[in-house]
Each structure stands twice: as structure tokens, then as C-alpha cells.
Amino acid sequence: MAGDRPHEFELIKRFFAPLATDSGSLGLADDAAVFTPRPGYDLVLTKDMLAADVHFFASDPPDAIARKALRVNLSDLAAKGARPRGYLLGLGLAVDWTADWLERFCAGLAADQAAFGLVLWGGDTIKSGDGLQISVTAIGEVPQASAVRRNGARAGDILYVSGTIGDGAAGLKARLDSGFAGRYGLNDYDLAHILDRYLLPRPRVDLAGALSDHAHAAMDVSDGLFADAQHIADASAVDLRIDLDLVPVSSALAKIRDVSPGDFTGLLGGGDDYEILACVPEVSAAAFEVGAKAADCPVTRIGEVRNGGGKVELESGGSPVRSSSAGFRHF
Amino acid sequence: MAGDRPHEFELIKRFFAPLATDSGSLGLADDAAVFTPRPGYDLVLTKDMLAADVHFFASDPPDAIARKALRVNLSDLAAKGARPRGYLLGLGLAVDWTADWLERFCAGLAADQAAFGLVLWGGDTIKSGDGLQISVTAIGEVPQASAVRRNGARAGDILYVSGTIGDGAAGLKARLDSGFAGRYGLNDYDLAHILDRYLLPRPRVDLAGALSDHAHAAMDVSDGLFADAQHIADASAVDLRIDLDLVPVSSALAKIRDVSPGDFTGLLGGGDDYEILACVPEVSAAAFEVGAKAADCPVTRIGEVRNGGGKVELESGGSPVRSSSAGFRHF
Numbered sequence: 001m002a003g004d005r006p007h008e009f010e011l012i013k014r015f016f017a018p019l020a021t022d023s024g025s026l027g028l029a030d031d032a033a034v035f036t037p038r039p040g041y042d043l044v045l046t047k048d049m050l051a052a053d054v055h056f057f058a059s060d061p062p063d064a065i066a067r068k069a070l071r072v073n074l075s076d077l078a079a080k081g082a083r084p085r086g087y088l089l090g091l092g093l094a095v096d097w098t099a100d101w102l103e104r105f106c107a108g109l110a111a112d113q114a115a116f117g118l119v120l121w122g123g124d125t126i127k128s129g130d131g132l133q134i135s136v137t138a139i140g141e142v143p144q145a146s147a148v149r150r151n152g153a154r155a156g157d158i159l160y161v162s163g164t165i166g167d168g169a170a171g172l173k174a175r176l177d178s179g180f181a182g183r184y185g186l187n188d189y190d191l192a193h194i195l196d197r198y199l200l201p202r203p204r205v206d207l208a209g210a211l212s213d214h215a216h217a218a219m220d221v222s223d224g225l226f227a228d229a230q231h232i233a234d235a236s237a238v239d240l241r242i243d244l245d246l247v248p249v250s251s252a253l254a255k256i257r258d259v260s261p262g263d264f265t266g267l268l269g270g271g272d273d274y275e276i277l278a279c280v281p282e283v284s285a286a287a288f289e290v291g292a293k294a295a296d297c298p299v300t301r302i303g304e305v306r307n308g309g310g311k312v313e314l315e316s317g318g319s320p321v322r323s324s325s326a327g328f329r330h331f
Numbered sequence: 332m333a334g335d336r337p338h339e340f341e342l343i344k345r346f347f348a349p350l351a352t353d354s355g356s357l358g359l360a361d362d363a364a365v366f367t368p369r370p371g372y373d374l375v376l377t378k379d380m381l382a383a384d385v386h387f388f389a390s391d392p393p394d395a396i397a398r399k400a401l402r403v404n405l406s407d408l409a410a411k412g413a414r415p416r417g418y419l420l421g422l423g424l425a426v427d428w429t430a431d432w433l434e435r436f437c438a439g440l441a442a443d444q445a446a447f448g449l450v451l452w453g454g455d456t457i458k459s460g461d462g463l464q465i466s467v468t469a470i471g472e473v474p475q476a477s478a479v480r481r482n483g484a485r486a487g488d489i490l491y492v493s494g495t496i497g498d499g500a501a502g503l504k505a506r507l508d509s510g511f512a513g514r515y516g517l518n519d520y521d522l523a524h525i526l527d528r529y530l531l532p533r534p535r536v537d538l539a540g541a542l543s544d545h546a547h548a549a550m551d552v553s554d555g556l557f558a559d560a561q562h563i564a565d566a567s568a569v570d571l572r573i574d575l576d577l578v579p580v581s582s583a584l585a586k587i588r589d590v591s592p593g594d595f596t597g598l599l600g601g602g603d604d605y606e607i608l609a610c611v612p613e614v615s616a617a618a619f620e621v622g623a624k625a626a627d628c629p630v631t632r633i634g635e636v637r638n639g640g641g642k643v644e645l646e647s648g649g650s651p652v653r654s655s656s657a658g659f660r661h662f
Contacts, residue, residue, distance in 0.1 A: 026480060026481075026482075029481065029482070029566055030411075030480055030481050030482075030550070030566070031377060031407040031410055031411060031481075031550055031551060032375045032376055032377035032407050032408060032410075032411050032413070032478075033375070033376045033377070034373050034374070034375055034376075034411070034473075034478045035373065035374045035375075035376060036373045036374075036475065037368035037373075037374060039370060042365050042366065042367045042368075043365070043366045043367075043368060043374075044363045044364070044365055044366075045363055045364045045365075045366060045417075045419060045452050045453060045470075046362060046363035046364070046419075046453060047419040047420075047421055047453055047454050047455050047468065048455050049421045049422075049423065049455040049456075049457045049466070050457075051423065051457050051458070051459070051460075054457065054458065055457075076362040076363050077363060079362055079363075080361075080362060080363050080365070082363070086376075088376060088377075088378040088468050089378075090378055090380045090421060090466040090468075091380075092380065092382065092423070092464055121376050122376060122377060122378055123378050124378050124379050124380040124466070125380075126380045126381075126382050126385065126386075126464070127382070127385065128382070128460070128464065129382075129459070129460045129461040129462050130460040130461050131460050133423055133457070133459065133464060135380070135421040135455070135466040137378065137419050137421075137468035139376075142365075144367065147363075147365045149357060149361055150357075150360065150361050150362075151357075151360070151361075219361075219362055220362060235360055235361070
């Protein structure tokens with residue numbers, strides 16, 4: 001063991017075993033974890049990979065990188081109506097990793113395990129080439145047969161979105177362009193808000209119950225509001241109409257809209273929101289809103305589902321809007 | 332879409348969706364898969380990562396790389412007594428990947444899904460930096476409370492190993508050293524055998540039932556016979572005695588033993604075997620052997636479990652043997 005660079009067995013014992021707080025994790029001292037599913041529940045399984053300088057900046061705080069890697073997966077689970085239970089972590093460490101960095105990375109995981117109620121079940125660590133890569137497999141549970149899919153939207157459903165849209169994409173642009181805030185008259189608060197929303201998504205884990213109870217279809221907004229609406233329209237073979245004037249935005253995005261409606265619309269479709277886009281039947285709308293409020297999760301009606309062949313129609317001021325934004329491609 | 336290099340949505344549709352043969356995979360057209368666990372079964376979860384030129388050669392046939400990535404995980408499941416059900420695939424493609432390469436990679440996955448009875452539940456693909464990285468999360472099921480751990484070995488248990496040991500490590504050496512076969516007098520058959528065993532592990536999936544029925548402890552031999560025996564000795568707080576003369580070997584390894592007993596012992600501890608090391612109580616030994624035979628899986632008694640504090644003792648010709656082999660560290 002090379003002082004600051006423990007090998008795999010020490011690595012597990014020192015950094016990862018403390019995160020394996022479930023007896024089924026076997027203290028990470030086995031080849032595999034054992035999990036006894038609860039009767040009456042389905043499991044929801046998702047996997048997202050993140051690479052340095054594609055999905056995050058290598059210079060980001062290690063705890064924020066860890067939490068983002070976990071949270072983008074929790075966002076997928078939430079969109080399906082599932083509560084997180086556990087995860088497996090694949091870590092391809094860059095050649096220049098340090099024990100201090102890994103300690104802070106694991107502190108981020110520990111904080112989010114506590115915040116979102118899940119445990120580390122297992123994983124693997126290898127030496128990556130030129131940059132950090134993180135692969136998280138997250139598993140959640142949902143009452144049997146009530147997982148929310150993309151393909152269940154029906155004409156007449158109300159289209160909801162949680163939180164505010166566009167902040168993550170704006171934060172990425174501000175991160176890359178020091179003139180961004182000045183150009184749109186953003187104050188320090190606005191700038192800090194959008195930077196933070198890019199750095200650290202807020203997965204809508206608490207909305208899972210209201211979604212599995214009431215939503216016909218849902219997904220999380222990661223590629224971008226319009227691209228993800230298109231995914232639902234495609235999967236459900238319906239049209240989605242979005243009224244851009246109804247899309248909830250932060251004060252930062254409102255200022256950007258005042259300066260450049262075109263830039264604003266681009267950011268709405270820019271991705272990295274990790275909010276929930278949901279289609280809820282009219283008859284369940286009131287109950288859905290009550291459930292969302294009880295979960296302390298703001299949801300806003302932004303449009304509706306119509307019969308059609310898979311189009312997403314944008315409107316503003318009652319008129320159609322053309323958007324060239326196709327969403328951010330992570331690959 | 333750039334002709335030969337489809338982007339992620341086409342990638343999923345063209346290459347991965349055909350592998351998602353379970354309805355719960357939702358055709359990979361959703362954020363997550365849904366899996367309904369069978370009542371009365373526990374789930375066993377494992378994750379192994381592989382990197383080009385660490386765990387395989389970048390120039391290996393793509394279908395063999397895919398199968399190895401899947402099989403090292405299936406080997407972990409088998410050691411726990413679990414039958415595979417599904418997996419999630421994380422793929423960090425090297426910058427120079429081609430559609431033809433990926434097609435052959437997926438053909439390997441398809442072949443092994445059919446051979447071992449599991450389905451693709453989901454995954455993610457990103458652009459890796461300088462080399463291919465593969466992360467597989469595999470999930471299996473085992474009758475409730477009958478998963479086989481490392482920590483259950485007890486004094487008096489018989490130590491078994493499946494198949495033959497040392498072939499994978501010999502295959503790696505032969506791959507790296509064109510004089511290897513000549514030095515030990517290996518013929519073409521021997522050379523082909525060890526090269527093949529390094530390229531393509533044979534996970535003992537069919538042994539899972541006999542293990543969960545009869546074994547006190549088990550693990551798969553990946554780090555090396557002695558290192559992995561040490562893992563069991565540590566976890567179970569027992570001593571393990573291995574009679575090197577009883578360790579089953581191929582004709583290739585027997586020839587190496589004749590030329591150099593030291594090199595031979597080094598290869599026994601070299602790793603990459605993906606055979607099963609199991610501790611079975613004397614009273615169940617006959618039934619375990621019958622079960623292994625029914626599964627068409629050769630198992631051999633190579634030693635025993637004794638009271639002690641976690642030592643692995645090697646013997647040959649009735650005398651103690653010192654081994655300096657600490658097993659191969661993949662990290």
C-alpha cells in the first residue's frame with residue numbers, strides 16, 4: 001500500500017464499507033450483495049454514467065460530483081414513481097486520484113444516502129485512463145404494477161412540470177462564459193442559483209408517490225424540456241402542447257427572457273433540469289396537486305395532451321413557436 | 332447521424348433494444364426498467380468493471396470482450412448460489428469505436444443471454460477517453476435466505492474447487508510471451524486451451540443450485556486460488572488447508588509443473604479462473620457431489636477447513652509449501 005494510494009481491499013474497507021449500511025451489503029466483504037424485495041412491490045432499475053468534462057467538470061468539488069452521479073439516477077427512479085432503496089457504484093478513477101479526493105467524494109455519497117434513504121450495495125473500482133468515470137446503478141421500489149412509464153399519456157391529460165426549468169442549462173453556460181451574468185443583468189443571487197442548479201440537481205424523490213398514484217406517464221427532464229416531451233409524445237403516440245408562458249422559471253431565467261426571448265427558449269430546452277414532466281388525467285389533477293403539495297414539491301400546469309401522431313407543439317401568447325432546440329446530447 | 336457512428340437514440344434502437352427481450356425492459360424506451368421479483372426469492376446484486384488492456388486486450392474479438400464482461404459477473408452470482416435474471420450495461424466507448432465493432436460486441440451479449448438465461452434491463456453509453464470501459468451490474472435470484480456467503484465456513488468443512496485452476500493465468504502469460512509454450516513443451520492443443528480460458532471464462536452458473544443447497548461458504552476464483560482462499564479464511568475466521576497435489580489442472584498446467592514446480596504454483600495463484608471455491612460440510616459432501624454431477628460441473632476436494640485464526644496453509648507431498656503468490660490485483 002503506497003501511503004496515500006491504498007489498493008483495492010484497503011480502498012473498500014476505508015472508503016466504501018462505511019457506506020454499506022445495510023446488512024444485505026455484507027459489508028462489501030463478499031462478491032455480491034443480497035436484497036430481499038418486499039412483497040407487493042416491483043423494482044425499478046436504472047443506470048447512468050457520467051464522465052469528467054462531459055457531465056461535470058473535473059474541478060468540481062468531489063462531494064458534488066458524487067451527489068450529482070447519484071442524483072441523476074434518483075431522478076429517473078422518481079419519474080417512474082419509485083422510492084430509492086440501494087445502488088451499486090462503478091468508479092473509474094483518473095490516474096491522478098488522491099485519497100483526500102476520494103474521501104470527499106464518499107462524504108458526498110454518505111450525505112445523499114442519508115438525505116434520500118438508500119444504501120450502497122456494492123460496486124467496483126478500476127483505474128480509468130485520462131479522466132474520472134462514474135457508473136451508478138440505482139434500484140428503487142414501487143407498488144406492484146404502478147410504475148409510471150413514458151407510454152401512458154392520453155388525450156385530455158394535463159401536462160405538469162415540477163420546479164423551474166432552464167436553470168441547469170443556464171448554469172452550464174454561465175460556468176463556461178464569465179460574461180454570461182452581465183449580458184443578462186443577473187445579480188449575484190441569480191448567478192449563484194443557476195450555477196448551483198447545474199452543479200447539484202434536486203431529484204424529485206418526494207414526488208414519487210403522487211406520480212405512481214395519479215400520473216399516466218412521466219419522465220425526468222434531462223435531455224431538455226422539448227426533447228423529453230418529444231420522448232413522451234413518441235412513446236405514447238399523442239401530441240403534447242406546451243404553453244411557454246406557463247413554464248415556471250426562476251428570477252434568473254425571467255431576466256434572460258426579458259433580454260432575449262430566443263436565448264430563453266433555448267435554455268428551456270437545454271436540459272440538465274432533473275425536474276419531472278408528468279401527464280395526469282383531468283379527473284386526478286386536484287389529487288395530484290394535493291399530493292405534490294404534501295410532498296413539498298411545486299408542480300405547474302404547462303399544457304395538455306391531445307390526440308395526434310407524436311408532435312410537440314409550443315405556444316406563446318396564443319401563437320405557435322418554432323424551436324430549433326433539440327436538447328442536449330450527452331453522448 | 333454520422334453514417335457509421337449513430338448517436339445515442341439510434342444506438343439504443345439499433346444495437347441494444349434487440350437485447351432487451353423482457354417486457355420489463357420496456358424496450359429500453361424508458362428511463363428505467365421494471366422487474367417484479369418472484370415471491371420467496373432474494374436478489375443477489377453484483378457489479379464488475381473491465382477496462383481495455385487491464386482486464387482484456389483491446390484487440391480481442393468484440394464478442395469475446397462482451398461475453399467476458401458479462402461472465403465475470405455471472406461467476407459472482409453463481410458463487411452466491413444465484414441464478415442470473417438480468418443485467419444493466421454501462422459502456423464507455425473509446426473514441427475510435429465503429430458500428431461494426433459494436434454489432435459484434437452485441438452479438439456476443441445476445442449469445443450469452445441465450446446461453447445463461449438473462450436479459451438486458453438497461454444501461455447507458457458514453458464516450459470514454461482513451462480506451463473502452465465496460466461496467467456490468469448483474470442481478471440474480473436465490474431461494475430466500477439461502478445465498479452462500481464467504482463467511483460461513485466451519486471447521487470440518489471440505490474444500491472443493493470446480494473445473495481446473497491456473498489456465499487463465501497461463502493463458503495471459505502465453506498471450507504476452509510468444510516463447511511461453513515452447514519453454515514448457517506445450518503442444519497446440521494446450522496452448523489453444525489456456526489462451527481460450529483467458530479470453531472466455533466459463534462461469535459455473537449451473538453449480539448455483541448445489542451451492543445454495545449444500546455449501547457453507549463459497550466464492551469465485553478471480554484474484555487467485557490462494558488469495559481467494561484467504562478471503563474465505565478471513566471472513567469466516569478459520570484456517571484453510573489446501574493440498575496442492577489435489578488441485579485439478581489441465582494437461583497444459585501439468586506440463587508446466589513438470590518443468591517448473593515454482594512457476595506452476597505461481598499460476599495456481601494467478602487468478603482469472605472463474606471457478607468456484609466452496610466449503611461444504613462433510614455430511615452434505617455426497618449430496619453436493621451428486622448435485623454437481625447432475626449440473627455437469629466437475630468438482631474436486633482439495634483440502635479442508637480447520638479451526639484457526641485466518642491462515643491458508645498449502646501442502647504438497649505431506650509437507651508445507653510457502654507461496655509468495657498474493658494473487659493478481661486488478662486494481
